[in-house]
Structures are given as structure tokens and as C-alpha cells.
Amino acid sequence: MSATPSYNFAYLDEQTKRMIRRAILKAIAIPGYQVPFASREMPMPYGWGTGGVQVTAAIVGPTDVLKVIDQGADDTTNAVSIRAFFAKVANVKTTTHTGDATIIQTRHRIPEKQLQAGQTLVYQVPIPEPLRLLEPRETETRVMHALKEYGLMHVKLYEDIATHGRIATTYGYPVMVEDRYVMSPSPTPKFDNPKMHMSAALQLFGAGREMRIYAVPPFTKVVSLDFEDHPFEIQHFSEPCALCAATGVYLDEVILDDHGGHMFVCSDTDNCEDRRAAGHRGALSGEVLEAAE
Amino acid sequence: MYVAVKGGEAAIANAHALLADRRRGDRSVPALRTEQIIEQLGLAVDRCMAEGSLYDRELAALAILQSRGDLIEAIFLVRAYRTTLPRFGYSRPIDTADMLIERRISATFKDLPGGQLLGPTFDYTHRLLDPSIAQGNDVAEPLTAEADHDRAPRVTDMLGHQGLMEPDLGFNHVPQDEVGDLTREPLQYPLDRDLRLQALARGDEGFLLALGYSTQRGYARSHPFVGEIRIGEVEVELDIPELGFPVSLGRVRVTECQMVNQFKGSSKVPPQFTRGYGLVFGQSERKAMSMSLCDRALRARELGEDITAPAQDEEFVISHLDNVQSTGFVEHLKLPHYVDFQAELDMIRTMHAKHAAENSVQEAAE
Amino acid sequence: MDTNTLDGGFADPVMQSQTAFRAVMDSLANPGTVQALTLGLTPPSSLSPELAAIALTLCDHDTTLWLDRDLATDAVLGWLRFHTSAPITSERAQAQFALTRDPAVLLADFDQGTDLYPDRSTTVALAIQSVSGGKTLTLTGPGIEGSITIAPQGLPEDFLAQWAENGAQFPRGVDLLLVADGQLIGLPRTTRIKEA
Numbered sequence: 001m002s003a004t005p006s007y008n009f010a011y012l013d014e015q016t017k018r019m020i021r022r023a024i025l026k027a028i029a030i031p032g033y034q035v036p037f038a039s040r041e042m043p044m045p046y047g048w049g050t051g052g053v054q055v056t057a058a059i060v061g062p063t064d065v066l067k068v069i070d071q072g073a074d075d076t077t078n079a080v081s082i083r084a085f086f087a088k089v090a091n092v093k094t095t096t097h098t099g100d101a102t103i104i105q106t107r108h109r110i111p112e113k114q115l116q117a118g119q120t121l122v123y124q125v126p127i128p129e130p131l132r133l134l135e136p137r138e139t140e141t142r143v144m145h146a147l148k149e150y151g152l153m154h155v156k157l158y159e160d161i162a163t164h165g166r167i168a169t170t171y172g173y174p175v176m177v178e179d180r181y182v183m184s185p186s187p188t189p190k191f192d193n194p195k196m197h198m199s200a201a202l203q204l205f206g207a208g209r210e211m212r213i214y215a216v217p218p219f220t221k222v223v224s225l226d227f228e229d230h231p232f233e234i235q236h237f238s239e240p241c242a243l244c245a246a247t248g249v250y251l252d253e254v255i256l257d258d259h260g261g262h263m264f265v266c267s268d269t270d271n272c273e274d275r276r277a278a279g280h281r282g283a284l285s286g287e288v289l290e291a292a293e
Numbered sequence: 294m295y296v297a298v299k300g301g302e303a304a305i306a307n308a309h310a311l312l313a314d315r316r317r318g319d320r321s322v323p324a325l326r327t328e329q330i331i332e333q334l335g336l337a338v339d340r341c342m343a344e345g346s347l348y349d350r351e352l353a354a355l356a357i358l359q360s361r362g363d364l365i366e367a368i369f370l371v372r373a374y375r376t377t378l379p380r381f382g383y384s385r386p387i388d389t390a391d392m393l394i395e396r397r398i399s400a401t402f403k404d405l406p407g408g409q410l411l412g413p414t415f416d417y418t419h420r421l422l423d424p425s426i427a428q429g430n431d432v433a434e435p436l437t438a439e440a441d442h443d444r445a446p447r448v449t450d451m452l453g454h455q456g457l458m459e460p461d462l463g464f465n466h467v468p469q470d471e472v473g474d475l476t477r478e479p480l481q482y483p484l485d486r487d488l489r490l491q492a493l494a495r496g497d498e499g500f501l502l503a504l505g506y507s508t509q510r511g512y513a514r515s516h517p518f519v520g521e522i523r524i525g526e527v528e529v530e531l532d533i534p535e536l537g538f539p540v541s542l543g544r545v546r547v548t549e550c551q552m553v554n555q556f557k558g559s560s561k562v563p564p565q566f567t568r569g570y571g572l573v574f575g576q577s578e579r580k581a582m583s584m585s586l587c588d589r590a591l592r593a594r595e596l597g598e599d600i601t602a603p604a605q606d607e608e609f610v611i612s613h614l615d616n617v618q619s620t621g622f623v624e625h626l627k628l629p630h631y632v633d634f635q636a637e638l639d640m641i642r643t644m645h646a647k648h649a650a651e652n653s654v655q656e657a658a659e
Numbered sequence: 660m661d662t663n664t665l666d667g668g669f670a671d672p673v674m675q676s677q678t679a680f681r682a683v684m685d686s687l688a689n690p691g692t693v694q695a696l697t698l699g700l701t702p703p704s705s706l707s708p709e710l711a712a713i714a715l716t717l718c719d720h721d722t723t724l725w726l727d728r729d730l731a732t733d734a735v736l737g738w739l740r741f742h743t744s745a746p747i748t749s750e751r752a753q754a755q756f757a758l759t760r761d762p763a764v765l766l767a768d769f770d771q772g773t774d775l776y777p778d779r780s781t782t783v784a785l786a787i788q789s790v791s792g793g794k795t796l797t798l799t800g801p802g803i804e805g806s807i808t809i810a811p812q813g814l815p816e817d818f819l820a821q822w823a824e825n826g827a828q829f830p831r832g833v834d835l836l837l838v839a840d841g842q843l844i845g846l847p848r849t850t851r852i853k854e855a
Contacts, residue, residue, distance in 0.1 A: 250632065253635055
């Protein structure tokens with residue numbers, strides 16, 4: 001039998017880390033541009049966040065505090081699994097509190113709590129190319145970025161308006177970074193797009209299967225694409241969180257029965273818990289509901 | 294009271310425990326050992342090594358056992374281990390003309406120097422289930438002969454000497470200092486043939502089989518003949534600069550397929566035969582043949598042929614042939630997408646409401 | 660082999676290169692901020708410990724490295740080869756990383772990247788006299804909230820003109836790391852600089 005497998009700090013070997021680190025530095029220097037990198041096979045499947053995991057593994061150090069969220073929640077199975085992976089291979093301190101984390105790895109959300117200078121948000125990205133579903137060929141889309149030729153994207157958004165009377169893209173809504181590169185924010189709801197603009201945190205994006213890393217440095221202009229007569233707008237929920245009564249946050253719909261009964265609760269579980277700890281109560285939080293049981 | 298579902302560590306741990314239980318199965322049945330897999334499921338081990346791109350029978354067998362026989366999962370396990378291995382250097386090219394041959398057939402020449410050797414093939418077996426295998430009956434020792442150490446020249450080289458076959462590395466080959474390695478450098482399309490062959494060698498057998506098949510049915514017809522298939526062991530040698538001579542690292546078993554295809558010629562080159570090349574770890578003719586069909590189809594650009602079929606489309610083929618990538622992205626659809634779905638739900642409801650409002654206005658007007 | 664060649668590298672390569680990388684990353688993500696880069700390296704004398712730290716953190720046999728003539732002594736080349744395995748190139752335009760302390764350095768001579776692959780440009784690490792005490796410069800651009808000032812000493816005389824030229828070809832262009840006395844300032848190609 002071959003030698004028993006043993007792994008380096010943060011799983012990746014040093015040569016791989018250097019390769020990823022070099023890509024991260026160039027990504028920061030060219031905001032919104034997708035840097036190709038020689039993504040490695042990771043011990044979790046492609047699609048589970050291998051790009052984000054590689055970025056986190058390349059930057060994480062012993063003094064970091066890591067938070068991992070999936071769909072905004074710390075307790076979804078994949079978030080639990082990735083957090084456990086880093087606790088094991090990097091012995092890193094983990095947290096669910098947004099404010100305590102130095103690195104936050106995320107799938108599909110940006111935390112509600114405003115991020116601070118010194119924090120790094122690492123996005124897991126399935127399809128880094130914002131033009132990919134309009135033009136499947138990398139050889140074509142790369143030229144479009146080089147020429148800043150984004151007519152295809154505007155045509156798509158405009159066709160939406162012609163067909164539906166509105167831009168029908170609700171997540172993964174494309175943004176323009178520093179007036180130069182059109183970038184995919186990853187499949188976050190467009191609700192989160194404004195949080196990317198002039199954020200104090202460093203935002204890094206890792207796409208493992210597609211082998212791309214890109215970045216938005218702190219205090220960088222990130223503008224959602226729109227038209228003068230159809231300005232960009234985010235989702236609004238008609239009711240507050242049923243647990244903490246928050247408004248102006250992104251909510252998950254939870255089905256309560258098979259007669260259409262449903263409720264809305266915070267997607268960001270940490271923010272919701274914080275609010276409840278501070279005494280905020282929603283319509284269906286504990287005390288109110290007990291009588292109904 | 295509403296309690297949010299906690300995915301949690303407990304659920305994951307329990308799932309892992311259940312998976313381990315199902316993998317082991319009925320405890321009264323003896324546990325499989327990796328030696329049994331290596332010896333008796335050798336072709337599964339070979340596929341795992343080929344697509345895992347790591348030549349290690351023990352690890353491949355362990356992966357097959359651990360994955361409950363799911364070969365793509367086993368390939369993934371091997372890949373995830375391989376990616377962490379340090380790289381000491383690049384071996385010399387293996388010399389398949391110097392192969393210790395176990396099987397060698399040509400469909401283009403009835404007899405040829407070195408002869409035809411049928412070897413361990415299913416080709417002429419009658420596919421009748423054999424109950425004696427289930428009973429573990431003894432198997433007779435096969436007849437063997439001393440290995441013939443004469444070099445068996447490759448059919449394509451014989452054609453090449455007559456000027457009827459393109460040069461070994463193609464018409465427009467520009468010598469490179471180094472061969473590419475897609476596991477170390479991100480791919481940049483269009484690819485050179487070295488990288489394309491590496492991608493094909495690691496590619497999913499089923500995907501390449503279907504694509505190769507499509508070229509036979511008119512999607513990029515290339516008039517293929519099996520010039521030669523050979524299976525056997527070759528020496529792997531590494532140059533050690535300090536020593537000044539190559540050191541043998543051992544032997545690996547490979548399957549090589551050289552497909553001979555028509556080429557109608559161009560303004561610079563007279564009509565002649567061209568090559569499609571396939572090489573895989575272990576014994577897998579199906580994969581090596583499919584690979585050589587795909588390799589030839591993907592040379593359309595280089596040979597100035599029209600690109601009309603999926604098998605000729607480099608970005609399409611190379612981007613989708615890796616089963617670890619494909620299975621990951623297809624299967625990731627089962628991960629939670631509540632947030633994006635909520636966004637879509639909201640949009641559909643808004644559009645529904647608008648539609649209903651418009652219709653009621655219309656009805657009122659009618 | 661000279662024992663000096665073997666000595667003076669990272670005592671704990673895994674952790675120290677992580678620390679150094681974060682300093683470089685933070686410097687480029689927050690242009691104008693001064694990051695600490697003290698890792699106890701003792702390279703052969705003409706190579707500063709800061710330049711050494713950048714090379715050991717980011718270079719290996721996959722990256723080409725260029726050094727200016729003064730730096731490229733046998734001792735330094737041997738030391739870098741041993742500690743990084745990086746191929747050393749004498750062509751500026753081939754270099755992925757450049758180490759220099761030459762105040763007459765010309766940024767335009769390095770690899771500027773291409774329109775298709777602007778990431779393939781040289782990262783230039785320039786050792787200067789000090790990251791402070793010089794003429795005040797005002798920086799704006801991504802990574803900077805409003806503006807920030809720096810006052811490095813020992814920049815090329817025509818630095819502002821060179822930097823404006825570098826920025827004008829965005830997305831192409833080099834990225835610059837200024838180092839001195841255990842400190843680092845990062846200047847990505849996006850940073851705009853003018854005299855205060």
C-alpha cells in the first residue's frame with residue numbers, strides 16, 4: 001500500500017497555495033476580471049464550493065476566524081461540512097457571528113450586517129462568466145471582455161423588458177465593476193447587489209470547476225446593469241420576518257401546510273438570532289405561537 | 294412553535310454512519326479485500342486509474358471499495374488524492390514500440406512484423422452467463438510462452454516509412470520544450486494536441502464512446518481503420534540530471550490505439566493517411582479506440598477540415614468530458630437553492646398578478 | 660554548496676509565507692496602507708529581506724523571476740534558486756516577478772499583460788529608501804475610501820509620469836510593491852497618484 005495520506009496546513013500543498021495566491025493578487029489588481037487558475041481537485045465535489053474552499057485555504061492563517069454560510073445560514077449542511085473541514089485541516093477558529101469573522105465563505109448570500117474593513121468575503125461561484133449563458137464559448141466571451149463589448153448582455157436584459165415588462169433576472173444579476181468589467185456576483189439574489197458597492201470588505205470569488213478567481217477590492221464601484229427607463233431595483237418583501245420582525249432583509253419562504261400556509265423568515269440566521277437576542281419578536285416567534293400548539 | 298430545520302453536524306454524522314453500514318452490507322458475508330478487487334475486478338481498477346490519472350492499483354482498488362463500486366465516485370477519490378501529491382519531474386516519453394506485448398491486433402494488415410496476438414479479450418466469447426464462475430470453480434492455467442523481446446514496430450510507422458502516413462506528430466508540429474499539463478496550468482483554448490490528448494485520456498469513457506460513435510454515424514466522418522491496438526507493459530524512465538542517464542521507475546500497463554484515417558490532402562500535402570491516437574492506463578480498448586476517434590475528429594482545425602459536428606468542437610468536447618466535473622455540477626443541483634428560488638418565486642408571482650390584472654381589464658372591456 | 664545559500668530562508672515556510680502573503684494581499688487590496696513585512700529572513704546582503712520575503716512567498720518553478728544587475732550576484736541567484744526553484748530570466752518582458760532596487764527602473768519594459776489576459780503582467784517589487792519621509796503623494800482608486808496619502812523616499816524621478824502611463828493602458832499594466840525596512844506599500848495598476 002502507498003504511504004498513508006497526510007495533508008498540509010489548510011489541505012493544499014504550498015505550491016498550489018502559491019499558484020492560487022498569485023491569481024488572487026492579480027484579481028485584486030484588475031477588479032472584476034476573471035483570472036484563470038489551475039484549480040485542483042478538492043475532497044468535496046465540484047459544485048459544492050471547491051473554488052471558495054481553495055481561495056479560503058490559500059488565504060487562511062492561524063489568527064483568522066472563519067464563518068461559513070450557505071443560503072445565508074450557518075447551519076445548512078454544506079456550510080456545516082465546509083466549516084468542519086477547515087476546523088480539521090487548518091485548526092482555525094470558527095464562528096457564526098458575522099461581526100467576529102475575519103473570513104466569511106458564502107454560497108448565494110451576502111450577510112445582512114454591514115461588513116467591516118479587514119473582513120474578507122469569499123464567494124463560491126458556479127459559473128463565473130456573466131456572459132456564459134448568452135455565449136457558451138470562452139474564446140468568444142474573453143474577446144468581449146477585452147473589447148468591453150457588452151452589447152449581448154444589454155440585448156438580453158432589454159429582451160426581458162420587451163417580453164415581461166421588466167428585467168426578469170432575479171439572482172446572479174450582472175454588475176459593472178469600476179466602469180470596466182461586467183461581472184457575475186455569483187447566484188446571490190439581486191437584493192444583495194447593492195451591498196457589494198463600496199463595501200469596506202475585500203470580496204474574493206472562487207470558481208473551482210470553471211477555474212477562475214476574481215475580486216472586488218474594498219471601496220470599489222459595483223453597479224448593477226440597468227436602463228434609464230428601467231432602473232435596477234431590489235426585491236421587497238410584503239411582510240417582516242416571522243421570528244424577529246426584521247424588515248429590509250432577505251427572507252426565505254417556509255411552507256407550513258399543504259393549503260398554501262406559509263411564513264417568511266430571515267435567510268441570514270445569525271442576523272435573526274442577534275435580533276431575537278436583542279428582544280425583537282416576530283408574529284410567529286415562541287411566545288406568540290405556544291398557545292396555538 | 295416553529296423551529297427552523299437545523300441541518301447540523303448530527304445529521305451529517307448519522308448519514309456517514311449509515312453510508313458506512315450500507316457499504317459493508319450484510320456482516321455475515323466476508324468483507325471484500327482490495328487484493329480481490331485488484332485480481333478479480335481488474336478492468337474496473339484500470340478504468341479508475343485511467344480516469345483518475347494515477348497509476349496505483351492499491352489506491353484504485355481501495356477507492357472502488359470505498360465508493361461501493363460507483364466508479365465515477367472512485368475516480369473522484371483517486372483524483373482528490375492525486376492532486377495533493379508533490380511533483381518530482383516528468384518522465385521520458387514511454388516507447389510503446391518496446392512494449393512487452395500481451396495483446397496486439399491490426400485491422401489493416403493480415404500479418405505484420407511481430408504478428409497478431411489475441412491476448413485476454415472478450416471479443417470472441419459468447420455472452421452466456423456462466424454459473425460456474427458464481428461457484429468459484431477453478432480456472433485452468435493458460436498456455437504461456439516466453440516473452441518475445443523483438444521490437445514490434447507500430448503499423449503507423451510502417452506506413453510512415455512509405456510516405457503514406459503523416460509524420461508522427463502531425464504536419465505542422467512545432468517542437469516544444471515542455472509538454473503541457475492541464476492539472477497544473479489553466480486551459481486556454483484553442484489547445485495544443487498534447488493538452489487535448491491529456492484531457493481525452495482523463496475523460497469519461499462513456500462520453501468519449503458516444504462521441505466516437507457519432508463520428509461513425511456521419512457527424513464528422515473520418516473513415517477510420519484500426520491500424521493497431523496493443524496492450525502490454527512499458528518501462529517508465531526518468532532523467533536525473535545529476536546522474537546523466539535515465540533511471541527506470543518501473544513498468545506500467547497501457548492500451549494504445551492508433552487509428553488510421555483518410556485525409557484528402559491540401560494544397561501543401563498530398564492525400565495520405567492521418568492518425569487518431571489513443572493511450573490509456575491499463576487495459577481498455579473501448580476507451581483507447583474512442584479516444585483515437587475523438588482525437589482525429591478534434592484535429593479538424595489543424596487539418597483544415599470543416600468543423601460541423603460536436604466531436605470536432607474542441608471547446609464543447611474538452612469542457613464536458615471530465616466526469617468528476619460533470620457529476621459535481623449536475624449533482625450540485627440537489628444542494629439548497631432556497632435563496633435563488635425565492636427570488637424566482639417572487640418574480641413569477643409578480644408576473645402572475647400583472648397577467649391576471651391585465652386579463653380582468655380586458656374582460657371588463659369586452 | 661555554500662552554506663549561506665541554504666541558510667536565511669523561512670524558519671516556518673507554511674506559516675510565514677501565509678503571513679507574508681496576507682501582507683501583500685492587504686497592501687494591494689488597500690493601496691497606500693503600510694503593511695508590516697518582517698519575517699526574519701537573512702538573504703545574501705544585496706537582496707533586502709523584504710524582496711526576499713516576496714520572492715519566497717510567491718515564486719516557485721512555475722514563475723519566472725527577473726533581478727536588476729546590481730541584485731543579481733552569484734550569491735543572490737544561488738540563494739533564490741535554492742529557496743524558490745524559480746527560473747531566473749534576463750528578459751524583463753518575460754518576468755512574472757521582478758525584484759529591483761534600481762531607482763531608474765522603467766516599468767514599461769516589463770510584461771504588461773495582454774488585452775485578453777491582463778493578469779499575465781509582471782509584478783514588480785521595488786526596494787526603496789523608506790516608505791515615509793518623502794514627497795507626499797495622494798492616491799485614489801479601488802481599495803481606497805476617498806483618498807489616502809503616502810510619502811515614500813527613493814522612487815524613480817519620473818515615477819508619476821511612468822505610473823500615469825502604466826494606468827492609462829488599463830486593464831494592462833504592471834503592479835508595484837514598494838518595500839523598505841520591514842514595510843510594504845502595494846500599488847495595483849488601478850491606483851491613481853498625484854502630488855499632494
